[in-house]
Every structure is written in structure tokens, then in C-alpha cells.
Amino acid sequence: MNTLFEQVKPFCFSLGFNLVGVTTPGDLEYFSIYEKWIADSCHADMHYLAGEHALYQRKSPRNVMPSCQSILVLAFPYPSITIQSQRKETTLSSIAGYAYLQDYHAFLPPLLQKVVHFIQERSGLSVESKVFTDSEPLLERELGYQAGLGWIGKNSCLINKDFGSFFLLSEILLDIPLSAEQKNSQYPPDHCGTCQHCIENCPTHCIRENRTLDSRRCISYLTIENKGEIPLDLRTLIGDHLFGCDICQQVCPWNQKIIAVAPAANLPDKVQQFLQDLDPAHILNENEFKQKFTFSSISRVKRSGFYRNFSVVLGNKKDPASILFLMQLLRDSDPLIRQHAAWALGSFHFESVCSYLTEALKIEKDQKVIQEINQALS
Ligand code: SF4
Ligand code: SF4
Secondary structure: OOOHHHHHHHHHHHOOOOEEEEEOOOOOOOHHHHHHHHHOOOOOOOHHHOOHHHHHHHHOHHHOOOOOOEEEEEEEEOOOOOHHHHHHHHOOOEEOHHHHOOOHHHHHHHHHHHHHHHHHHHHOOOOOEEEEEOOOOOOHHHHHHHOOOOEEOOOOOEEEOOOEOOEEEEEEEEOOOOOOOOOOOOOOOOOOOOOOHHHHHOOOOOEOOOOOEOOOOOHHHHHHHOOOOOOHHHHHHHOOEEEOOOHHHHOOHHHHHHHHHOOOOOOOHHHHHHHHOOOHHHOOOHHHHHHHHOOOHHHHHHHHHHHHHHHHHHHHHOOHHHHHHHHHHOOOOOHHHHHHHHHHHOOOOOHHHHHHHHHHHHHOOOHHHHHHHHHHHO
16 A cells, blocks of 8 residues: 555645655754855844744744654755856847746646645545645755655755755645655765866855855845845846846856756746836836736845846946936936946946936935935946
């Protein structure tokens, strides 16, 4: 008779997950590294990760669900696109691979609920469960490691020998066991070896020695979770990254096999068209932004973060075709957008741009924007 885990596995594959494993709850070894990561302030402004309760929950899955007896860990693949194909798609900027899918916060939880229903049906029990996508409040990469999905690479991603690291992790906490031997007796070996590709290629040098990242410098954090300004010294290093960054995965040898066979991935049409359109008359207002990106992970940065990032990308591109667009952003009602548009306009040493910045300075009231305009003019 197949165990419940052996029965649920093919069902998960039929839903599109490409890796499935099971483990048990218990204190996590990685927790001490997490504590150090917080103590070193590498969580940047993500204060919700550092509170007493946040730490308590991450110490053990039992602190999230006391009745938990087993944890199903699942991986859902997202397009493994190369830097070259990202640029071909959008012309202007690059977008993280997972944003080529619909927003996973919306489509993954219903799939996980289907798995829970399957388990309830097969076991004939009323099973208590909790489902999670994204890292909160679990140390999900260690759970993935314990469940045999892969090892935690130097770039901090969970890496599988056959499927690389272009996948999203999800977990289902259950109050029943899924198999007699729930835990792998042998954890996946570390296959990073002497490789340093991710460390050498990270544009902002934010990969730390203990397989964690310093979010204060990581482009994924700076362009997505970060709600404020992008530090001046990091803006040029962001290059054309409009939303997230996949470089430390794109250069990983364990992803090359999957990149080579990956089907071409396309951004949804309306996102692609929008990203190629630099018409100053088409700057989206709040409602238009919500409508355009409601189905996409890009909506997470909101209008303010989106045009902040767009300004930085255009400032790095230095294409004169974007000047009118940036001038329009300098008149935006949002000071965060004006601040970064001013910085970007400082990349163009044209008389007309200087005059425009000088005029803007006369009416600007926000101290940070004033400072940025002065820097741009100097
Ligand atoms: S996501 Fe980009 S910036 Fe962050 S660690 Fe990886 S390569 Fe560096
Ligand atoms: S690039 Fe090399 S060092 Fe970095 S995660 Fe991949 S195998 Fe490990």
C-alpha cells in the first residue's frame, strides 16, 4: 500500500509543481544564521522579519502550528530566462523571471488548497493544515533542504541538481504524518564546491560568506521590498533592473541545463508593450497602474516604486529618447518619483535639461528633491 506521501506526490506534479518532499517539524539549524542575519541588520527595512514573534515563529514550524506532524515542501517552476532574453523582451529593462508568471501570491494558495483536499480525501480524515507561499513565517529553504529538494547554495537559493533554482517554494503544514519515514536520513549534498560565479557576478557584492545576502545592497530588495529611496551609491549598479534581479541564478552552473532547454518565455503582452512605451503622455495614475498590473507581481512595488525604479533604469541607460518622459516624472505629485527622476535627468548634459531642472528647482518644496536637483545640476 502506497503511503499518503507517495499518493500525493503525483497529484502535486499534475498541478504543475516540479519538486515535492516531506519533512517533520523541529528546531532548525539555520535559525542561528537567521539570527545573525538580523543582528547584522541585513534585513534592511523589513522590520517585520526581526520582531520577537517573527523570530519565535522561524525557530520551529511547531511555533507556527503546534499540532504539526509533517511538512510538505513543494517547488513551482518559473521561467528560467537569460539576461539576453530579458533585454530582448522589454528593450528597456529587465524583469525577474517569476514576474513572467501571474502573481504567485494569487495563484499558488488555491493549488495548495487542492493538495490539502486531496490529502483529506485519501486519508478520510479532517486534517488541520496551514499553507504558505513565500518565506514568512518559515525558514523555507532549510525546510526544502530537509525535505530533500536541494542544497542551499552560496547565493542563498535552494538548488536542485536536475531542476536548478528557478522555482518558488511553498509549504503545507499538516497535523498528520504523511509517511512512516518522514525525514530524509541523508540530506542533499552541497554541490557548490569551489565555484564562486554568483559571488563574482553580483553587481552590488551583497552575497555574504554564510550563504545569506545583505538585503541593503541586493537589487531584488532595493527594487521590490524597499519602499523608500534607492541609495545614491547603488543606483548605477542597478543597471537596467526594473523589478528584481536573477543574475546570481542566471550565472549558476546548476541552472545552465535548465536554461538550455527552457521554452521561450514572454511577458504578458500589455506589460511588454507598456515597458517599451516612453510616451510622456502615458504615465499611469494610481488607478491605471493598479488596473494594468493587478494580475502581476509587479503590482507589489506600487506606482511609486515602479516609477522610482523606471527613473533609475532610464538614468543608467542614458538614452536621450527618455528625456521628455523623465521631465514629465519630475512634475509628478509623488516626491519619491521626482527625486529619482531628477537624478536620472542629471545623466544628460544638455542645455535644455539643465534649464528644465533649474525651473523645477524654483517651485520644488521637498527637501530631498531639492537636494537631488542640485546634485543633478552640479
Ligand atoms: S539578486 Fe542580484 S543583487 Fe541580489 S544577490 Fe543576486 S545577483 Fe546580487
Ligand atoms: S553560482 Fe556556484 S557558488 Fe553560486 S550557488 Fe551556483 S554553484 Fe553555488
